[in-house]
Amino acid sequence: MSLSQALSAAISGLQVNQAGLALVAANVANADTPGYIRKTVTQVATAGNGTGISVYMSGVQRELDTYIQSQLRTENSGASYATTRSQALDQLQDVYGTPGSANTLESVYNTFTNSLQALQSSPDDSAARSAVISAAQLLTQQLNQSSNSIQALRGNAELGISSAVTQANDAMTQIAALNQKIAAAGSGNTDSATATLLDQRDSYVDQLSQLMDVKVIKGDNNQISVFTNSGIQLVGTKASQLSFDAQGTIGAGSLWNSDPDKRGVGTLTLVSPTGGSVDLIQSHSIRSGAIAAYLQLRDQDLVQAQNQLDGIASAMASALSDKTTAGDPVTSGLQNGFQVDISGLSAGNKITVNYTDSLTNTAHTITMERVDDPSVLPLANDAAASPNNKVVGIDFSGGMSSVMAQITQALGGTGMVASNPSGNTLQVLDDGAGNICDVTSLTTTKTATTLSSGDVQVPFFTDGTSSYTGAITAQGAQSVGLAGRISVNSALLADPSKLVAFAPGTAVGDSTRPDFLFSQLTSGNMQFSADTGIGTAGQPYSGSISTFLRQVVSAQGETASAASNLKDGQDVVLSSLQQRFNDSSSVNVDQEMANLLTLQNAYAANARVLSTVKQMFDTLIQM
Amino acid sequence: MSVSAVGGQSAVAIAQLVKMRAQYDDLQRQLSTGQKSSTYAGLGLDRGVTVSLNAQLSQMSGYDSTIQTANTRISLMNTALGQMTDITSQVKAAMVQANTTGSNGSGPSLAQQTAQSSLDQIIGLLNTQSGDRYLFSGKATDTPATDTTDHILNGDGSKAGLKQLISERTQADLGADGLGRLAINATSTTSMNMAEDSASPFGFKLASVTTNLTGVNVAGPTGVPASLDIDTTGSTPNDGETLTLRFNMPDGTSQTMTLTATTSTTPSAGQFTIGATDADTATNLQAAITAGVTSLGKTSLTASSAVAASNDFFDADSGNPPMRVDGPPFDTATGMVAGTTANSVIWYTGETGTDSARATATAQIDPSLTVNYGARANEVGFRTLIQNIATLAAVPISGTDPNGRDLSTALNQKLTVNMAGAPGDQTVTNIATDLAGAQTSMQAATARHQQSTATLGDFLQSIQGVSNEEVGTELLALQTRMQASMQTTAMLFQTSLVNYLPK
Numbered sequence A: 001m002s003l004s005q006a007l008s009a010a011i012s013g014l015q016v017n018q019a020g021l022a023l024v025a026a027n028v029a030n031a032d033t034p035g036y037i038r039k040t041v042t043q044v045a046t047a048g049n050g051t052g053i054s055v056y057m058s059g060v061q062r063e064l065d066t067y068i069q070s071q072l073r074t075e076n077s078g079a080s081y082a083t084t085r086s087q088a089l090d091q092l093q094d095v096y097g098t099p100g101s102a103n104t105l106e107s108v109y110n111t112f113t114n115s116l117q118a119l120q121s122s123p124d125d126s127a128a129r130s131a132v133i134s135a136a137q138l139l140t141q142q143l144n145q146s147s148n149s150i151q152a153l154r155g156n157a158e159l160g161i162s163s164a165v166t167q168a169n170d171a172m173t174q175i176a177a178l179n180q181k182i183a184a185a186g187s188g189n190t191d192s193a194t195a196t197l198l199d200q201r202d203s204y205v206d207q208l209s210q211l212m213d214v215k216v217i218k219g220d221n222n223q224i225s226v227f228t229n230s231g232i233q234l235v236g237t238k239a240s241q242l243s244f245d246a247q248g249t250i251g252a253g254s255l256w257n258s259d260p261d262k263r264g265v266g267t268l269t270l271v272s273p274t275g276g277s278v279d280l281i282q283s284h285s286i287r288s289g290a291i292a293a294y295l296q297l298r299d300q301d302l303v304q305a306q307n308q309l310d311g312i313a314s315a316m317a318s319a320l321s322d323k324t325t326a327g328d329p330v331t332s333g334l335q336n337g338f339q340v341d342i343s344g345l346s347a348g349n350k351i352t353v354n355y356t357d358s359l360t361n362t363a364h365t366i367t368m369e370r371v372d373d374p375s376v377l378p379l380a381n382d383a384a385a386s387p388n389n390k391v392v393g394i395d396f397s398g399g400m401s402s403v404m405a406q407i408t409q410a411l412g413g414t415g416m417v418a419s420n421p422s423g424n425t426l427q428v429l430d431d432g433a434g435n436i437c438d439v440t441s442l443t444t445t446k447t448a449t450t451l452s453s454g455d456v457q458v459p460f461f462t463d464g465t466s467s468y469t470g471a472i473t474a475q476g477a478q479s480v481g482l483a484g485r486i487s488v489n490s491a492l493l494a495d496p497s498k499l500v501a502f503a504p505g506t507a508v509g510d511s512t513r514p515d516f517l518f519s520q521l522t523s524g525n526m527q528f529s530a531d532t533g534i535g536t537a538g539q540p541y542s543g544s545i546s547t548f549l550r551q552v553v554s555a556q557g558e559t560a561s562a563a564s565n566l567k568d569g570q571d572v573v574l575s576s577l578q579q580r581f582n583d584s585s586s587v588n589v590d591q592e593m594a595n596l597l598t599l600q601n602a603y604a605a606n607a608r609v610l611s612t613v614k615q616m617f618d619t620l621i622q623m
Numbered sequence B: 001m002s003v004s005a006v007g008g009q010s011a012v013a014i015a016q017l018v019k020m021r022a023q024y025d026d027l028q029r030q031l032s033t034g035q036k037s038s039t040y041a042g043l044g045l046d047r048g049v050t051v052s053l054n055a056q057l058s059q060m061s062g063y064d065s066t067i068q069t070a071n072t073r074i075s076l077m078n079t080a081l082g083q084m085t086d087i088t089s090q091v092k093a094a095m096v097q098a099n100t101t102g103s104n105g106s107g108p109s110l111a112q113q114t115a116q117s118s119l120d121q122i123i124g125l126l127n128t129q130s131g132d133r134y135l136f137s138g139k140a141t142d143t144p145a146t147d148t149t150d151h152i153l154n155g156d157g158s159k160a161g162l163k164q165l166i167s168e169r170t171q172a173d174l175g176a177d178g179l180g181r182l183a184i185n186a187t188s189t190t191s192m193n194m195a196e197d198s199a200s201p202f203g204f205k206l207a208s209v210t211t212n213l214t215g216v217n218v219a220g221p222t223g224v225p226a227s228l229d230i231d232t233t234g235s236t237p238n239d240g241e242t243l244t245l246r247f248n249m250p251d252g253t254s255q256t257m258t259l260t261a262t263t264s265t266t267p268s269a270g271q272f273t274i275g276a277t278d279a280d281t282a283t284n285l286q287a288a289i290t291a292g293v294t295s296l297g298k299t300s301l302t303a304s305s306a307v308a309a310s311n312d313f314f315d316a317d318s319g320n321p322p323m324r325v326d327g328p329p330f331d332t333a334t335g336m337v338a339g340t341t342a343n344s345v346i347w348y349t350g351e352t353g354t355d356s357a358r359a360t361a362t363a364q365i366d367p368s369l370t371v372n373y374g375a376r377a378n379e380v381g382f383r384t385l386i387q388n389i390a391t392l393a394a395v396p397i398s399g400t401d402p403n404g405r406d407l408s409t410a411l412n413q414k415l416t417v418n419m420a421g422a423p424g425d426q427t428v429t430n431i432a433t434d435l436a437g438a439q440t441s442m443q444a445a446t447a448r449h450q451q452s453t454a455t456l457g458d459f460l461q462s463i464q465g466v467s468n469e470e471v472g473t474e475l476l477a478l479q480t481r482m483q484a485s486m487q488t489t490a491m492l493f494q495t496s497l498v499n500y501l502p503k
Helices: A003-029 A066-096 A105-121 A126-185 A192-211 A289-321 A396-411 A490-494 A512-523 A545-585 A589-622 B011-033 B047-100 B107-126 B149-154 B162-174 B278-314 B380-394 B404-420 B428-464 B468-494
Strands: A039-048 A052-062 A214-218 A224-228 A233-235 A241-244 A268-271 A277-279 A322-326 A328-332 A335-341 A350-357 A362-371 A389-395 A417-419 A425-429 A437-447 A461-463 A486-488 A526-528 A541-543 B182-188 B191-196 B205-211 B217-222 B227-231 B242-248 B254-262 B271-273 B323-325 B336-338 B362-366 B369-372
Touching: A003 A039, A003 A052, A003 A589, A052 A192, A066 A126, A066 A192, A066 A214, A066 A289, A066 A545, A105 A126, A105 A512, A105 A545, A105 B047, A105 B362, A126 A192, A126 A224, A126 A233, A126 A241, A126 A289, A126 A486, A126 A490, A192 A214, A192 A224, A192 A289, A289 A322, A289 A461, A289 A486, A289 A512, A289 A526, A289 A545, A322 A335, A328 A425, A335 A437, A362 A396, A389 A396, A396 A417, A396 A425, A425 A437, A486 A490, A512 A545, A512 B362, A526 A545, A541 A545, A545 B011, A545 B047, B011 B468, B047 B107, B047 B362, B047 B380, B047 B404, B047 B428, B107 B149, B107 B380, B149 B162, B149 B380, B162 B278, B162 B323, B162 B380, B182 B278, B191 B205, B191 B278, B205 B217, B205 B227, B242 B278, B254 B278, B271 B278, B278 B380, B278 B404, B362 B428, B369 B428, B380 B404, B380 B428
Parallel strands: A362 A389, B254 B271
Antiparallel strands: A039 A052, A214 A224, A224 A233, A241 A268, A268 A277, A322 A437, A328 A335, A335 A425, A350 A362, A350 A437, A417 A425, A461 A486, A526 A541, B182 B191, B191 B227, B205 B242, B217 B227, B242 B254, B323 B336, B362 B369
């Protein structure tokens, strides 16, 4: 032991105190810096010569709870997903309007049916007719506008993905770069500079975790690798890059497809540093975060919302224009069946055969749909919304004999026999004595194309300027995006008297057609496709347009409300995790001030030792 | 997302504050709009119900306005029907009056004047409009139900009216000699023959001849055209014995003419003097028959002819123009021919159809309830009225003709009977009953709707709306909580060791 030892111990104490003071200053200064982790000095006592004791600052400690940090990142992805989706669905709610106000889809629809009620009681009143036309226009405009809004939201999602991809690429590049810098600093005790680099890298990982779900694996030398939860590596020693081919215009028909030729929206590709690439949408690799929310919105939620509007639009058009004619019963020997005229079918119109399989006593339906674009053949069974259904496309271009051959093929294996007794008549008979099947009905559904055909059906709504028949073409089903194009038949706009005059010479006071229109819109039973998200393929939703509208509003409200609840829940989880994280890792000014006092005292004490040693030296020297 | 940017200890506290502020804003919105939420999402599980309720309420209000419209129309129709009944009574009274006033009275012409003005009124009533809608035209609500009174009576240019048809038919029924298309000839000094001049629908049709004149033999009527014989050879009629001829008339009624034997040398109408010889008796009888037939021709036959012509005229519509006498010449015509819309006025101008007239206007007043309240002016009930009143107005009755009074009486009798209609025929009262039934249904529906609307509206309000008291209370409570929270947050921020460090 010597005075000089005490002196050097005091000096080392002063040095450590100063370093501690510097960290307190840095902590207080960064108290509000996002991502800043509280630093403390790691000090170690050293012994020299077996007796001397000094203090040494071994490094800077980041007060980080990695367990909470990884939890926080998972919840960060979840919260970001929930928030993004909830915000977009909130915007979607605006499309459906404020309940009780005049601009909701339901109230516009009700205004339309109401105007038809007025027309029912005053078919001769030209004001009542105009009111029906303008209410119908209002309805189509509302549908058009809603459809546009939905597609605009999809466009926003597309742009959202695009900018998220840019952010993600930036974050991944930075993480890789910081990985290298940290590696260069070497292992061992971290100094203040390295700690700052770690802070920065954590902050970029946090950013990335908001965009997608990530998993961080810690390696040697403070290195990290970032993976998606699905196991695809995003950052190793080098960063992968995401690429996204955002599409400028998005319409109802622009849908994601694994086939690039059929794809109307952008797809997300990850290009690894070695050049390999993987389609992240196809492999369902992104499961959370803002990008997953945008994808969910663009490809599921909003597509479904559009399908629902299209379902309403096509049901409205078909309900008013489609005439279903039941076949006449015929008997030939032991065979029973029906005859029906199949001329005048438009593309998309249907011939429906209902039969019972006598062996299992099961009811079946075969729907034969006219198709003018043979490239779409054969049709899928879900092309028509009806259960237990077999859908067959029939190409009419080859004349009656070709049509009969196709129908015979369609009925093949059922035991039913199709024939063409004369002209355009289709005859379908059961198998007679064999009794393995019974034909229960044979009907045709044809779309009225003129305003005064003598039938009450009227092509009230059109698809832009062409008539709506539900045709399926290479561009897809006509119903897709119909809500954005539906309009009131221009011929009807030009001559509203056709709302009443269903045949030449119909009396002006004849309410037959208004009665039909009203009853079809309020109580006509329609079937809605399962891709509206209401009903299932096995049991499609069937009901009036009004009740379907109710289901739509209900389902959308429920989705938005559930998304909002999820967001609220995530927010709570995230806040409390953040709080816990902050408690352990962020700067508490009080604590720093207390440290400051301690350091001050320690400094004073060390200084006192120094001054005492000096006095002792003085005493020693003056002897 | 949480507020990580603010760092520090307060993430949860600040998130809570933000949330409370949002809640506060929402409560304020609820209070000012009275609506629970501005989106369907915020309405809760019952959001779908609101769509159904709104649809139901909207339909209900649609039904109510339908009822209102229909009610207005039915009320107007009821008023018209009521007035028609009054008018009918007036005409009937005028006819009774005409029959009871003296022979020189102005009764006949007064009755005709009443008929003329009544016809005007009834035509006016049948052309009642509600707004621009004609109520008695069936489905052709844009056209008047009937032509004008002037056209109906007097024709329209080259189109013949009722008077023209009556005139033609009268000529055809009376014949040139006024004997009602009968030939009355002596076949010998003591026998005579009465014969229809042709197998036409016109004039008197011989139905029967009976007598209790002692020794007088009658035979027939037989053959086509029918004829009958009266033989006085060897007869010794006594005073008071009679011979009765019965004729079938153009309007489907029958008319009897009874001649009574008298010893008076100055027989009054309907009597003949028993002659000294058979031949004298025959001569007297023939003269009496001829006089009687002539007189009946000017009265009963003329009236009957007018009724028949009127029946043809009013039993017509645009698809079915009236049957007219095939002429000229009319006095020798032997058949009827269908008129055309070019040569005859079609009195009913509304819609014709085979369906029920009531079904020409319907009001759907409930999802499953439709009431019918249409009417066509050519329904039997209306037609009976207008046809008989028009006939009364159209038949020319001369005030100077001695037969004028009898013609008037005959006509009034027929018209009074016809106006009452055959048992089972529709009357205006039946139509009014139908309409009253519709109105009753509508009243019941309105009451139902009122109740349902109130119930559904309450339900809707309970889903969409808010209770001001509840929101107000919540707002106050929230305000208190917010103030407390802000205060403590502020205190928390102020309480920092920094403030207490030695200066």
